[in-house]
Amino acid sequence: MDTKDINLSAELKKYFGFSKFKGQQEQIITELLDGKDIFVLMPTGGGKSLCYQLPALISEGTAIVVSPLIALMKNQVDAVNGLSSDEGVAHVLNSSLNKTQTKQVMDDITAGKTKLLYVAPESLIKEEYVDFLKNVKISFVAIDEAHCISEWGHDFRPEYRNLKGIIDKIADVPVIALTATATPKVQDDIQKTLGMNNALVYKESFNRANLFYEIRPKVNVDKEIVRFINQHKGKSGIVYCLSRRKVEEFAQLLQVNGVNALPYHAGLDQKTRVLHQDKFLMEEADVIVATIAFGMGIDKPDVRFVIHYDIPKSLESYYQETGRAGRDGGEGYCLAFYDPKDIEKLEKFLAQKPVSEREIGLQLLNEVVGYAETSMSRRQYLLYYFGEIFDPVKGEGALMCDNSQNPPTLKDATKDLKKVLEM
Ligand code: ADP
Ligand code: MG
Numbered sequence: 001m002d003t004k005d006i007n008l009s010a011e012l013k014k015y016f017g018f019s020k021f022k023g024q025q026e027q028i029i030t031e032l033l034d035g036k037d038i039f040v041l042m043p044t045g046g047g048k049s050l051c052y053q054l055p056a057l058i059s060e061g062t063a064i065v066v067s068p069l070i071a072l073m074k075n076q077v078d079a080v081n082g083l084s085s086d087e088g089v090a091h092v093l094n095s096s097l098n099k100t101q102t103k104q105v106m107d108d109i110t111a112g113k114t115k116l117l118y119v120a121p122e123s124l125i126k127e128e129y130v131d132f133l134k135n136v137k138i139s140f141v142a143i144d145e146a147h148c149i150s151e152w153g154h155d156f157r158p159e160y161r162n163l164k165g166i167i168d169k170i171a172d173v174p175v176i177a178l179t180a181t182a183t184p185k186v187q188d189d190i191q192k193t194l195g196m197n198n199a200l201v202y203k204e205s206f207n208r209a210n211l212f213y214e215i216r217p218k219v220n221v222d223k224e225i226v227r228f229i230n231q232h233k234g235k236s237g238i239v240y241c242l243s244r245r246k247v248e249e250f251a252q253l254l255q256v257n258g259v260n261a262l263p264y265h266a267g268l269d270q271k272t273r274v275l276h277q278d279k280f281l282m283e284e285a286d287v288i289v290a291t292i293a294f295g296m297g298i299d300k301p302d303v304r305f306v307i308h309y310d311i312p313k314s315l316e317s318y319y320q321e322t323g324r325a326g327r328d329g330g331e332g333y334c335l336a337f338y339d340p341k342d343i344e345k346l347e348k349f350l351a352q353k354p355v356s357e358r359e360i361g362l363q364l365l366n367e368v369v370g371y372a373e374t375s376m377s378r379r380q381y382l383l384y385y386f387g388e389i390f391d392p393v394k395g396e397g398a399l400m401c402d403n404s405q406n407p408p409t410l411k412d413a414t415k416d417l418k419k420v421l422e423m
Pocket of ligand 1: 043044049299
């Protein structure tokens with residue numbers, strides 16, 4: 001497409017009502033419309049969706065959006081359909097549709113009405129869909145949450161690994177891959193698997209300067225969390241636990257202590273999960289106690305704290321989960337409880353896994369231990385892990401962690417720095 005003739009700012013205003021692009025959105029969209037493959041690494045809340053939604057809306061044909069979660073797709077489809085007065089601008093294609101609904105989707109695509117088609121990778125594999133999509137006009141392919149391709153990411157989905165072959169069968173069009181996970185390992189893995197070594201890479205800083213990071217030893221954890229929440233009465237927060245049982249127990253304990261809390265985990269039936277999630281979003285519940293099943297794609301801007309009852313299994317998970325705090329730019333307190341015994345438990349659990357999975361798991365866990373035990377700036381440590389150099393004195397948010405507020409002795413700090421450099 002000849003992008004010189006398009007006034008992107010006007011299109012942004014027209015569809016989204018925004019007056020300015022965020023970060024590098026405009027360059028990304030321009031290059032995509034120009035036919036380039038693009039790789040976008042941008043933190044959660046950075047505005048990745050718009051990087052494919054806007055170009056899809058103004059391109060001829062249908063953009064295929066690969067996304068891992070049905071719930072996530074539904075939210076996005078509703079949002080996109082709300083942007084336009086035309087019908088069928090966005091659709092989901094998956095096994096939950098009946099015959100009539102599937103036909104409607106295909107008719108809309110054939111008629112050129114549908115600008116965005118959301119599919120899960122396991123649906124895209126289906127031969128009937130591939131055959132259909134081969135014969136219609138595709139504008140480009142967007143792969144959202146692209147870290148799902150990598151075992152080094154925090155949410156590996158085996159179905160994502162075959163995407164390259166399927167896309168090649170469907171159309172020869174530009175591909176845009178997007179993720180909020182930016183460790184060099186994951187980045188490399190994504191580019192290799194998708195054959196995107198020549199893609200233009202857009203990486204934004206992963207520094208979330210408004211988040212405060214604190215790690216406490218896991219002693220009297222129940223009491224500590226109840227006290228913390230009572231000090232933040234009426235504020236929205238998430239408490240992450242590793243097991244469903246702990247989620248149930250701790251949600252109850254909070255309720256007994258007068259906190260308006262609800263549990264969320266994959267063992268609850270669909271109706272209860274949706275109900276609890278909605279109550280949290282509508283502020284009928286202040287706190288959600290959850291396993292990692294909660295949060296992907298949830299855009300509640302005013303979450304004021306994220307507490308990790310148990311330390312997560314990787315720094316990616318930690319970063320993603322803490323990243324749900326302060327999305328509006330306001331205060332976000334990230335408090336995690338660390339007990340080396342929990343690490344031992346996780347190691348034992350990993351010991352039962354196949355070798356490759358075990359090795360990856362152990363390495364990710366080691367990095368978590370390093371972070372939890374460090375006495376250097378947590379922000380510096382975390383950003384180093386994402387391949388960024390952060391100035392712990394002058395960088396944005398430099399004082400926003402426990403260690404920076406109570407500087408360690410010089411000796412400890414030198415020891416830690418050595419550890420990081422060996423990472
Ligand atoms: P990500 O997928 O990177 O986590 P989203 O695409 O969900 O982020 O966007 C996060 C928020 O930013 C959304 O509420 C979105 O509407 C908003 N947003 C995106 N682009 C802009 C923009 N140019 N101006 C204002 N708000 C924007
Ligand atoms: Mg997103």
